[in-house]
Structures are given as structure tokens and as C-alpha cells.
Amino acid sequence: MLELPEGVVWLRRYLAIGEQQTLVARCRAIIDGPAGGYVPTVRGGGRMRVRMVCLGRHWNPLTYRYEDTRADHDGAPVPPLPEDLAALATRIAADAGFALHPGWKPDICLINWYGPEGRMGLHQDKDESPASLAAGLPVVSVSLGDTARFLFGGLRRRDPVEALLLESGDAFVFGGPARLRYHGVSRILPGTAPRELGIEGRFNLTFRQY
Ligand code: SIN
Numbered sequence: 736m737l738e739l740p741e742g743v744v745w746l747r748r749y750l751a752i753g754e755q756q757t758l759v760a761r762c763r764a765i766i767d768g769p770a771g772g773y774v775p776t777v778r779g780g781g782r783m784r785v786r787m788v789c790l791g792r793h794w795n796p797l798t799y800r801y802e803d804t805r806a807d808h809d810g811a812p813v814p815p816l817p818e819d820l821a822a823l824a825t826r827i828a829a830d831a832g833f834a835l836h837p838g839w840k841p842d843i844c845l846i847n848w849y850g851p852e853g854r855m856g857l858h859q860d861k862d863e864s865p866a867s868l869a870a871g872l873p874v875v876s877v878s879l880g881d882t883a884r885f886l887f888g889g890l891r892r893r894d895p896v897e898a899l900l901l902e903s904g905d906a907f908v909f910g911g912p913a914r915l916r917y918h919g920v921s922r923i924l925p926g927t928a929p930r931e932l933g934i935e936g937r938f939n940l941t942f943r944q945y
Pocket residue numbers: 845847855876883885901918919920939941
């Protein structure tokens with residue numbers, strides 16, 4: 736069995752298929768809706784390989800800062816993070832044993848859509864507030880649709896990485912001493928989404944507290 740580092744909890748098949756269907760419909764409506772998903776261009780000019788939309792606060796891929804409007808794209812105000820989605824993240828964090836953080840209330844959710852060519856380079860999630868990072872408040876990740884080959888490394892970019900297959904319905908939580916570990920998605924495994932979801936591709940939601 737795979738040994739996960741301290742601060743990491745992987746809840747496999749956490750969401751029942753009915754809950755996954757509801758979430759997929761929500762994600763689709765948000766990403767295809769007004770002020771919906773777009774393919775960000777990052778600092779240096781590269782285009783990301785995902786379609787992204789942020790709720791609660793907008794993560795600006797040019798400045799690596801959170802903002803109230805999408806200054807790098809269309810200037811639209813950031814949609815709020817719906818209460819039920821925040822509640823889902825809180826439930827996952829509690830089930831993952833992060834009840835030691837009673838002050839934790841997620842106020843940001845990034846939704847990423849990965850098509851068959853989707854991927855995300857190795858990075859740290861370190862743009863939240865210094866207090867949030869210092870407290871090790873967890874990132875809660877939810878996967879829906881096609882399986883992802885998720886890379887999870889150490890605190891330095893050059894540290895060795897473990898490849899984990901995140902499947903539809905999995906929740907993956909990293910906080911405490913693992914909060915700043917490098918991670919990314921090397922590829923999507925097309926055609927692996929549960930048939931009931933009727934999607935070709937993958938949604939990933941990551942919740943954090945600013
Ligand atoms: C992210 O690190 O922002 C996304 C990770 C994932 O898609 O599983």
C-alpha cells in the first residue's frame with residue numbers, strides 16, 4: 736500500500752455516483768455560463784492546458800495573486816462561492832481528519848476542466864494568505880470524470896514525485912506539513928470517466944481558504 740506523507744489524505748471513491756452527477760451538472764453550468772471558464776495565459780506567455788474558472792476570488796495567472804475581478808481576462812467580477820460547494824469542502828476536510836482546524840472555511844474554489852490533452856505543470860499552491868499557509872489550512876481537491884495521472888512531490892521542485900491515479904469521485908486533501916508540496920497533472924486517461932456522467936474529460940475542483 737502506498738504511504739502518503741503526513742498531512743495528506745486520499746479519500747478514494749468518496750462521492751457516490753449521484754453526487755458526482757449533480758456536481759458535474761453544476762460545474763458545467765458554471766464553466767459554460769456567464770463569466771465562465773477560459774484558457775488562461777500565464778506569466779511568460781504560455782497558455783494553460785485547462786479551462787479555468789474561479790469562485791470566491793479570482794486567481795490571476797499573470798500576477799499569481801487573488802483578485803475581485805478577472806483583470807487578466809475580461810474584467811468580470813468573480814462569481815461567489817456557493818454555500819453548498821463550500822459545505823462539501825468542509826465535510827471532506829472533516830472526514831479527512833482535519834477537524835483540528837475549526838476556523839477553516841473555504842472561500843475560494845478553482846474549477847479546472849481537462850480535455851483529452853489537458854495537463855498542469857508541477858507547482859505549489861502558495862498564493863493564499865501568509866496566515867492560511869502558515870497554519871497549513873488544507874487544500875481540498877475533488878475529481879470528476881476521466882482519471883488523472885496526478886504527480887505529488889516534495890517541498891522542492893527537484894524532489895522525487897509519486898504518480899497517483901485520481902479517479903472520479905476521489906477527494907484528495909493536503910494540509911499541515913504537506914500544504915506546500917509540489918503537485919501537477921501529467922495526463923488524463925481518456926475514456927475512463929464513469930459512463931453515468933456522460934463526459935469526456937475531467938473536472939477538478941480545489942477549495943482553499945484565503
Ligand atoms: C491544481 O493543482 O490546481 C489541480 C490539480 C488537479 O487537477 O488534480
